[in-house]
Amino acid sequence: MPSLTELLSQKTALLADGATGTNYFQMGLESGDPPEMWNVDHPDRVAKLHQEFVDAGADIILTNTFGGNKHRLKLHDLQGRVHEINKRAAEIACGVASKAGRPVVVAGSVGPTGELFEPLGKLTHDDAVASFKDQIEGLKAGGADVAWIETMSAPEEMQAAMQAAQAADLPYTYTASFDTAGRTMMGLDPAVLGGVADGLGPIALGANCGVGASDLLVSVLAMTAADPNAIVIAKANCGIPQVRGDQVVYTGTPELMADYVHLALDAGARIVGGCCGTSPVHLAAMRQALDSHTPGPRPDRATIEARIGKLAAPPREAGGEVRQRRRARG
Numbered sequence: 001m002p003s004l005t006e007l008l009s010q011k012t013a014l015l016a017d018g019a020t021g022t023n024y025f026q027m028g029l030e031s032g033d034p035p036e037m038w039n040v041d042h043p044d045r046v047a048k049l050h051q052e053f054v055d056a057g058a059d060i061i062l063t064n065t066f067g068g069n070k071h072r073l074k075l076h077d078l079q080g081r082v083h084e085i086n087k088r089a090a091e092i093a094c095g096v097a098s099k100a101g102r103p104v105v106v107a108g109s110v111g112p113t114g115e116l117f118e119p120l121g122k123l124t125h126d127d128a129v130a131s132f133k134d135q136i137e138g139l140k141a142g143g144a145d146v147a148w149i150e151t152m153s154a155p156e157e158m159q160a161a162m163q164a165a166q167a168a169d170l171p172y173t174y175t176a177s178f179d180t181a182g183r184t185m186m187g188l189d190p191a192v193l194g195g196v197a198d199g200l201g202p203i204a205l206g207a208n209c210g211v212g213a214s215d216l217l218v219s220v221l222a223m224t225a226a227d228p229n230a231i232v233i234a235k236a237n238c239g240i241p242q243v244r245g246d247q248v249v250y251t252g253t254p255e256l257m258a259d260y261v262h263l264a265l266d267a268g269a270r271i272v273g274g275c276c277g278t279s280p281v282h283l284a285a286m287r288q289a290l291d292s293h294t295p296g297p298r299p300d301r302a303t304i305e306a307r308i309g310k311l312a313a314p315p316r317e318a319g320g321e322v323r324q325r326r327r328a329r330g
Helices: 004-010 021-026 035-041 043-056 070-076 079-097 125-141 155-167 190-196 213-226 254-266 280-292 301-308
Strands: 060-062 105-110 146-152 172-176 204-209 232-236 241-244 247-250 271-274
Touching: 004 105, 021 035, 021 043, 035 043, 035 079, 043 060, 043 079, 043 280, 060 079, 070 079, 070 125, 079 105, 079 125, 105 125, 125 155, 146 155, 146 204, 155 172, 155 190, 172 190, 172 232, 190 204, 190 213, 204 213, 213 232, 213 254, 213 301, 232 254, 254 271, 254 280, 254 301, 271 280
Parallel strands: 060 105, 105 146, 146 172, 172 204, 204 232, 232 271
Antiparallel strands: 241 247
16 A cells, blocks of 8 residues: 555645545435444445545545544444444555555545534543544554544644544644635634644645635645645535535536646645545546646636636635634535
């Protein structure tokens, strides 16, 4: 199995996979059911989606463990099965990656706990670290190469997950969701995201999910401007989510997501993928875009909006209101 560091040293840019949850809904997942249990109950379906992403050209596939920490699993009375579920998820992904015939990295998805830290809530730093460590140790036991800390909002939660990865002796990356007027829900600016991991040694950092591909690209511009040498991840939703009846529909076409890849690469990202709504069909178009990319000028907000649409939640003006949004991965 290749390591992410090795693959980054060999290639200018890498393609990460697409959505988990929104694709599982198309495969039979019911609303309210924990997708993590599919690793145990329906491993064939989990493997099928991994295989479709590999066939579409993914260099990195994420395990089905976004909500695999004890705080999320306790909502389904599964908090005692953290290690089992995460280990099985990594084993499924590694089984697919090992048969790819080319290097494919297995990244262990580590999402937020869903809890607030003291003093706003009851979650302590030590409890958060312990919770993430249990999850990451399971991912490592199943063969994951890297902990993929994602969709974070609070700096203290990012740091707890990073420290847990270090304690489990697993390399890590981390991404935040800048879904609230250009910042995370807890107010973090993308320009200072790198400082959250000061001295903690991540492989890469970046943005995922959020409210649309245009918004995410603007956050990538801020990160690469702040540190041109950083390895930056861009994993945007497939266009903008829209509620239609009882369904959430993502507006992005394969053509839009392909153009998003070109813009992300020119903005300085080295790992590009898709989040909510991104299907294997979208990812195949993104693979083609990555392989055919000719470097162009660094885009600005105006260029991004002209090519793939207006920002859904642009940075607020001084004195403006912040509209808070919550989200769940993929």
